[in-house]
Amino acid sequence: xxxxxFATLISGSLVLGAAGVQAQDAITGAGATxxxxxxxxxxxAYQDESGIGLNYQAIGSGGGIQQIVAKxxxxxxxDAPMTKEELDKNGLMQWPMVMGGVVAxxxxxxxxxxxxxxxxxxxxxIYQGKITNWDDDAIAELNPDMDLPDTQITPVYRAEGxxxxxxxxxxxxxxxxxxxxxxxxxxxxxxxxxxxxKANAGVASQIxxxxxxxxxxxxxxxxxxxxxxxxxxxxxxxxxxPSMESFMAAAANADWKDAPGMYLVLTNQPGxxxxxxxxxxxxxxxxxxxxxxxxxQALKFFDWAYDNGNDMAQELDYVPMPENVADMVRxxxxxxxxxxxxxxxxx
Numbered sequence: 001x002x003x004x005x006f007a008t009l010i011s012g013s014l015v016l017g018a019a020g021v022q023a024q025d026a027i028t029g030a031g032a033t034x035x036x037x038x039x040x041x042x043x044x045a046y047q048d049e050s051g052i053g054l055n056y057q058a059i060g061s062g063g064g065i066q067q068i069v070a071k072x073x074x075x076x077x078x079d080a081p082m083t084k085e086e087l088d089k090n091g092l093m094q095w096p097m098v099m100g101g102v103v104a105x106x107x108x109x110x111x112x113x114x115x116x117x118x119x120x121x122x123x124x125x126i127y128q129g130k131i132t133n134w135d136d137d138a139i140a141e142l143n144p145d146m147d148l149p150d151t152q153i154t155p156v157y158r159a160e161g162x163x164x165x166x167x168x169x170x171x172x173x174x175x176x177x178x179x180x181x182x183x184x185x186x187x188x189x190x191x192x193x194x195x196x197x198k199a200n201a202g203v204a205s206q207i208x209x210x211x212x213x214x215x216x217x218x219x220x221x222x223x224x225x226x227x228x229x230x231x232x233x234x235x236x237x238x239x240x241x242p243s244m245e246s247f248m249a250a251a252a253n254a255d256w257k258d259a260p261g262m263y264l265v266l267t268n269q270p271g272x273x274x275x276x277x278x279x280x281x282x283x284x285x286x287x288x289x290x291x292x293x294x295x296x297q298a299l300k301f302f303d304w305a306y307d308n309g310n311d312m313a314q315e316l317d318y319v320p321m322p323e324n325v326a327d328m329v330r331x332x333x334x335x336x337x338x339x340x341x342x343x344x345x346x347x
Contacts, residue, residue, distance in 0.1 A: 027298045030057035031064015031077030032163050033200040035098055035281040037220040039077075041312040042305045050304075052297060058199065062161020062187045068092065068284045074294045076284035079163020080187050084261035091287050093336070095262055095329040096280035097302065098309075099254075099319040101247040102167050103277070105227035106214040107207050108134055110149035115241070117142045119233035120175030120268075120276065126214060127155050127172065128179060129193030134212065142233075156206045156215030159196030161187040167279040168216045171267040175276075216277070219247075220316045234276045235268050244317045246275035251319045254280070256328065278319075285336060292338030299333055299345050306330075 036058040043054035057063070061078035068076030069090050082094055104123060106116070111134070118126075122138045125131045131138055135148040158165045166187045173180035183189050197206040197215070204221040207213045214230070219242055222229060231241050240246045250269040256262060266278045283302060289295040306329075310320040321329075333345035 026053040026055040027301055028055050028073045029075040029077060030059055030067040030073045032061045032079045032281050033058040034079045034100065034164050034218045035077065037316050038098055038313050038318050041316065042309045045312065046301055046304055054301065060160045060199065061163030061166065065284065071286065071290060074298045077281060078284060079279055079281045080166035081263045081265065081282050082261065082284065083263055087261045092284050093287055093332060094282045094284045095332065096256065096321055096325065097283050098313055098321065099247065099251045099278065099280045100317065101219045101242050101275050101278050102164055102216050103219050103222050103242040104214060104216050104230035104232065105204070105207050105222040106230060107210060107228065108149065108151055109211050110151065111146065114228045115231050116146060117239050118230050120172065124172040124176035124179035126153055127191065127193065128183065151212040154210050154213045155194030156203050156213050157191045157194050157196055158203060159198050163187065164200060164216065164218060165189065167267060167277055170265055171277045174268045223317070232276050234274050235270050236272045238272045240273060240275055242275055244314060246273055247278050247317065247319050249273035250275050250278035256325050287335050288337055289344060290339060292342060292344050295336060295344045303330065
């Protein structure tokens, strides 16, 4: 199944779980590629149970926000949450659907063991083009027992607006004032060095095929491509490996109840075991929808995923939303109304 998921991402065929399903029988959405692997698994299982498919365009968080604002899809998906002010301006609500980790993956011939250690400031300097070779003193200091080759570093970045960009640049801006001042954070930034690739799958493919490359992707994409992974020094000063356990440690600090508009970014969280580039993927829907039936079908899918999708999420190293958060989200769905003011969510 996963090989099909990643192949379809690269080829651009993005209908999930909807083989043989007519367009009117499919839920329509667009946005983040970060959650695409788990949404695909959920979609297949949901179609088997309900007969309803999911037509999801994995075009990046920026595209997902544009499409939901333009009302061309029933829901948008973004890993870069919108602020309460942005939501109110566009008549939207958002909620977290799943959490996961963005990892730094690399491909360097001559580095044995499949991993190496970095910290945030060193990673920021690599992406600013200030560290250009793998045997640089800053990298060597973090890896004293490793014989590093004199290979040129090729940073790989997301070419389009994306939530993965946002999470990565948000983290680098937290740990490097120099990066914050000269590059900054956002779904799209002007990268001073490296090469661009489209979507998480494209970045993973570029890394796999470029000696000397380093890039940032959602964990499932690195695993699918069998990429070597950076171990990062976290806020507590501990070097941690990317894993379900370290993602969960970071997610444990999430205070969704007190987050206005459910805006919450989980990068650089405290805790000895916390992975420093962790984030949630959000769903966006209008509070006043044009098609109440379509909105109701989408909410039934999300409700089903909260109840039935946790094992599938964890198999792909995503962190499911806690039950109390899912219940809070369901309560908020009462705010979504149809064109005649009718309540769309009827549990």
